[in-house]
Amino acid sequence: STELLKWYDGHARELPWRVSPSARAAGLLPDPYRIWLSEIMLQQTTVAAVKAYFLKFTALWPTVVDLAAAEDADVMAAWAGLGYYARARNLLKCARVIVAEHDGKFPTDRAALQNLPGIGPYTSAAIAAIAFDHAETVVDGNVERVMARLFDLHVPLPNSKGALTSLAASLTPQTRPGDYAQAVMDLGATICTPKSPRCDLCPWHSICAARKAGTAADLPRKLPKLKKPTRFGTAYVALRSDGAVLLERRPERGLLGGMLGWPGSEWSETLTDPIPPIQANWVEVPGEVRHTFTHFHLRLRVMVAEVEAHQTNQTFIAAQDFRPADLPTVMRKIWSMVAAET
Template sequence: MRESARAEDLLDWYDRHARVLPWRVGPAARRERVRPDPYRVWLSEIMLQQTTVAAVKAYFEKFTQRWPTVVDLANAEDADVMAAWAGLGYYARARNLLKCARVVRDDFGGVFPDTHEALIGLPGVGRYTAAAVAAIAFDRAEVVVDGNVERVMARLYDEHTPLPGAKGVLTEYAAGLTPEARPGDYAQAVMDLGATICTPKRPACGLCPWRRSCAAWEAGTAAVLPKKAPKKVKPVRFGIAYLARRIDGAVLLETRPDSGLLGGMLGWPGSDWIEGEPVESPPIRAEWKTLPGEARHTFTHFHLRLMVKTALVPMDRQPVRGVFVEKDAFSPSDLPTVMRKAFDLARG
């Protein structure tokens, strides 16, 4: 007979197998009343949106070393934060990161609010992030549902409704299991279970503390859950990136508008990205050379293929947009990934 899932069983497993993460206060430390830093919890949750733990670790360490408190981050220069974020993707998160830090500094005295209702009013903080910070940082009994939790719940209850339509019912399942005791540890335990045991492919059901409670394990359907609606085919957009270098080595860069993709980031001047032949829009008069190959990148909603053009320009030539950055002040690592790909094509 299948047993009912219990939060206590998962917490017992978590006490032994919790992942060690740079932003986490583990269960043993929490028992010794070591409290998580809400700033570190919030920062990690923003960074982890649509990004893997492996990719986030180095960025998190860099940010917390350079800006150890939310007030330090709020006082930072926008360009410095955007450059430190370069390569992590989904750049609206970085803009909202600064907005949120400044609201916490200015409206809350540099102290994060401790309820879901107050947290969700902060810039860039949605329902999931508010629930995660409230639970993990403040031990509020909030229902925390990310992709890992959705997968665990779909299998635990053998739910075959495809995502994203199943989100509501999966959240209801998660709410029914969320305990009043140790809700912060529990929220992290379910995420750890999904990340290490109840994985998308080849789940390790034999090691799962909820195996005897799992309807999908009993039915033999775990490997095909959660079901997902068919993905739409992504369109392809085309554009041109102009890489101009002055004879003294300075490079021509522009800061992209705050709104839209790569908003607020440094990049090469270029054309609009469209589903057709891009319109030439060179940022400076020069003899432009088209490089063989393309810089290709995939965003959430489309694939991008950039033609890369290069030019060497004299010292007295002025651009119609963008500014020249001195050679010693330019670092390719400050560029978002797609712009680094264009740079690598030009350099190679």
């Protein structure tokens, strides 16, 4: 850990939610709110994708108290495009619990953190280590890769998760555990990369068992992924003559829960003949929208209709209030296809 921390002191990534090693040594403490927010955003998402969202959120809601007071729709709109929308719903729930039950302050220990909405074993460990410098073992994909190579472990993921966590725990120091947790993640992100690891630059070069065995590039091993099924559906885009559009808010539970989107059919493995949301002269747009979620591929037929301004259904959004950027990615794809044809 000493060698890795020396490396981290000179090579730590600059991230908008991070307190640098030198600043931390000078007494600047990480903001638990910013650490929590970044960790929730980073779940199944890349650092590059998260940076802009993080800066937007912290500009709109600088503290957990600000976020707790935000309108649900505003938070969901700001999250649009980042995916895995249950995270945004839990973000609000968690912020409100912290304000209501913890006086606006994050608990400092892992067990209490893990009792909060949307915070699981990894996130609780990350917040406890990085924000509060507790000696918790933080294991993400980068850390799993580093440990598999360091110890030359060939048991495939996900079967090796327990062993990799135990190995990571055996190295977690009592001194500077927050910096150490970030150092291992940085090592995996910048040096011990999935392809073509830069072993000559690694601070653990001399002790890495996989480097000595010549197996580093092959690790970690993974079980073959199951083929994703394909689902089909129909989306309806109604355009009113005054520029308003027909949108609906999806149920809180389920995929894209709580987000605005175009009305449509269920997404199933066979294309059904759905019932349109309103009576209109629906015309099919040439082509289809394709999108991939975690567990399936989606192919959508898109129907469009122009309706008169007297259509006053409450789900019509006035032209001046319609912001395509507030829609989740698949719904933006639908709008882009329609806009290109109308």
